[in-house]
Amino acid sequence: MPVLKGKELRIVGFLCNWCSYGGADTAGVGRFNQPTDLRIIRVPCSGRIDPLFIMKTLLNGADGVLVSGCHPRDCHYAEGNFYARRRLEVLHRFLPILGIEPGRFEYTWVSASEGQRWQQVVTRFTEQIHKLGPAPKIAGPAASETLRQMEAAL
Amino acid sequence: MKIGVFVCHCGSNIEGTVDTAAVAAAAREFPGVAFATDTMYTCSEPGQEEIVNAIKEHQLDGVVVASCTPRMHEQTFRRTVERAGLNRYLFEMANIREHVSWIGKDREANTNKATELVRMAASKLLHNRPLLSKQFDINKRVLIIGGGVAGIQAALDCAEGGLEVILVEKTTTIGGKMAKLDKTFPTVDCSCCILGPRMVDVAQHPNITLYAYSEIEEVSGYVGNFEVKVKKKATYVDWDKCTGCGICMTKCPSKKATDFFNEGIGKTTAINIPFPQAIPKKAKIDANFCMKLQKGKCGICAKVCPSGCIDFTQQDEFVTEKVGAIVAATGFDLFDWTVYGEYGGGRYPDVITSLQYERMLSASGPTGGHIKRPSDGKEPKNVVFIQCVGSRDKSVGRPYCTGFCCMYTAKQAILTKDHLPEAQTYVFYMDIRATGKNYDEFTRRAMEEYNAKYIRGRVSMIYPKGDSLLVRGADTLMGTQVEVDADLVVLAVGADSSAGAAGLAEKLRISYDSYGFYMEGHPKLKPVETNTAGVYLAGCCQGPKDIPSSVAQGSAAASKVLGLFSKDKLASDPQVSVVDIKRCIGCGKCIKTCPFGAIKEIDFRGMKKAEVIETVCQGCGICTSTCPQGAAQLQHFTDNQILSEVNALCQF
């Protein structure tokens, strides 16, 4: 299932369960229209997001990765987003050496009540990625074939 | 694995913009999926029955429901699959309502996105493992931190419920801020008369152990089994012997000690019992002012004490208490209003705080209940009240409304008139917030019956003028400048979080907001819980509130504790981190970063290894993203589970 050709780009979001995932729900409940590109992976805390997940996602061909967690000091687990901030900032600054535009990865904070803010974040990020266009892809065997092998391995 | 996929229409909520039948059809092609269908209302009883039947009929061992947010119905469906004999963690949800159908109308894009979310859920499910919770014993004693009205209420309710209660109070007496008040709104009844008996109940209750003049030094353990180290600060008085007779106070020659209880209105003796109804009624020596402790000369109190309880060599003492739950009821402190240069910044003696005024109004206060100007002791004619001092003011970093100042200002205006019938009161206000039962009527009485002049506007400056003060401000309703000659100015100072709040929060491992107020578990549905299991909140430590709300929270926290202790054993959440001992190299990075102290170092055949204390682990996964070997894996959110989601979404 590729993204809709010509319409969408591949954007993956990693959201903490307590704040941003809730904020995305709040945006849904409020029927705040958003671009359809984003696919959300739910994690318990932004501190759970190993920056390597983001590198993996980007190498796997994502055009953009968005991370969102609780605002600093509002972490459900007290400190998770403080660790996340350092690690994600390092990643953000590291990506250009690989030839990946730093704008393909952003991280931000959205609370469970900020439905409107979530709508703005998604819209803005999606626009940013569309402006950058499709990410360069690693040349290699067809996706379906590799995936079949990978699933066999997993 | 044989996975069953159920795509919910949610009436037209989803079906309106998502072709659910197409999603189900696509899902049949996904690895592991043995059965897929679309259903009208999956969460309804027939919808759940359908899942149960499908599990049995198709021997499914995993279920994906594509419907609303898991924050809504994850628990519901987990119970459903459990009813059909599956482990509750062999279940995943795809959020195709809040994250798909409700946020866009493009049916093609929505159907495609919903299909991908189902694919993602199914591929994660392939890596799910059954998880089982463990049972553990609980210690049915409760620690209550803070002996204000909220803490007192929580302590009495718990004690009445048959629990052993440890009450720790920072100062030498319980009672908190309420004990300092003269009267309470809107009934104008005597604060000490209603609180006093409750304080006595605490002292006399067989289930309550009170540590006054004590603080929390250290907290370890987890819900059901906390271990708390309490520091009993040195009072230089043996409280086992002290009878509270007060002879020492009458003879103490050092009479310039700060009178904390009276908010610095007047001075007191170095050895001191703060007020007649103090519980425990025991004396304490203020080491900063005691001549014996400072200069080695004096010791009069020791000579006059009939029970021989003075001990100048006393040291801080530590006791350890084991409890199963903790209630934080640490209250608030007054905002430091001296940052307001326009109010004199503390230079004018006749500009005082509302709590100082309260002590002045109190018959047992330093002025014996007479309103006197601190500068010359004269009775004031014009008394000006200024509201929102350190409330609703971004410029001093306090954008929130303290909430109870409007009410106590009205009360103080009424009491002023009661004490000094000739006096005129003025109240500068921003808005009047009187939303409680009988509150608005009360502020109206202050204006209509007690002739308090309410002026809507802020004060721009206070100047000294002769022996009185000139208060200049705006009247925004009239659109004019106003100047009032004031003999006394009372500032309605807002509430700040208690000075040691952040430090205690870190010991308790609970979170606090940027103002230092403790965070409740959920702003609406978990008002007295915290995100640390077994730690509850009561009163102003969670945010400013008036006495009835504080008492209600005290009771609420107590009922939570009693509810927790109604079981004999607690079940742990199995979504915790687990360390693969073979992969662990004992570097201790996880121990360093765990916010809950839930990982300990163990010795395994002479090698250092990490081990998770399941009952302490809260399941954040910081250790998992910290461990370079991937040895620590947060169950249900393992690397493999998240990677399978990534791989399902990004296929190069």
Added chain:
Amino acid sequence: MKYQQELKDSIRKALPGLDVVIAWSAGYDPLHATPHFIRREEDIDRLEIGPFSVHNLATYLPGLRGKKVGIVVKGCDSRSVIELLQENLINREEVTIFGFPCTGVVDQTKIRKALGHTGKVDFCQIASQTVVIGLGGEEHKLRLSKVLADKCFSCQYPNALISDHFVGEKISPSVQTEGDDDLEAFEKMPMDERFAFWQKEMDRCIRCYACRNACPMCVCRDHCLAESRDPHWLSQEDSVRDKWMFQLIHAYHLAGRCTECGECQRACPMDIPLLLLKKKMNKEIKELFQYEAGVDPEATPPLLSFKMEEENINEREW
């Protein structure tokens, strides 16, 4: 090397209390040294230190835990020892550190670039600033500065930062280049060229893991993510994606830990410029947190700590 005898004497004195002392000795030809494990007194004589003492011997330490180990370190190697101490991967009381003032080591790749594949070398003499290599009866003269490793030009720590026995006089760093030229040059390239560059470089990777095995901070040993199924970060495929991902895992796992000893790149048989990734990581870590790995055994690395308010992170701008 000036202090070689002094060092030997020092080791001789300490050896009775130690299980092994790790140093260098002459390798298979005059251009190479090899790690040398001194267990008996007669082993001491073969010890040689000098410009060919390239290996970072700290790599061996975690594997020798529980034994009394002596180790000879250059300044850069000592930072790896500090890092291992900081991470509790070795015990200070089990390790005896011998330090000496290092004046730089050679980069074999540079020699190879100058002389081609040398084959058998007759002799090699280093006299002050010149390297004379005898090759098939001919003498080749190379300026020492042309064949020294890049890291030596920006070396801040020529003396061991931590040692129990230090031979010779401590020397002051002779920093010849500020910052990092190759990183700066690389960062001037357009994004798409960088992406293409790595794709090409990673395509040459043969997945031998020499980079990992030489790295003193790659302490996972048998539990490397590269060969694990739980968690399953990488497949065993020979794909650019997996090989690149492995280097990213390596670089990120070294964030705040890498001392830029350069062993990964030195060990790489394909001469893939792996150190570039680590230099970039270190540069950002230093800018963000003013932190340098391997200097203070008591420090907490930046990614294992945080501040409520970060001075250099302004994430709210996005």
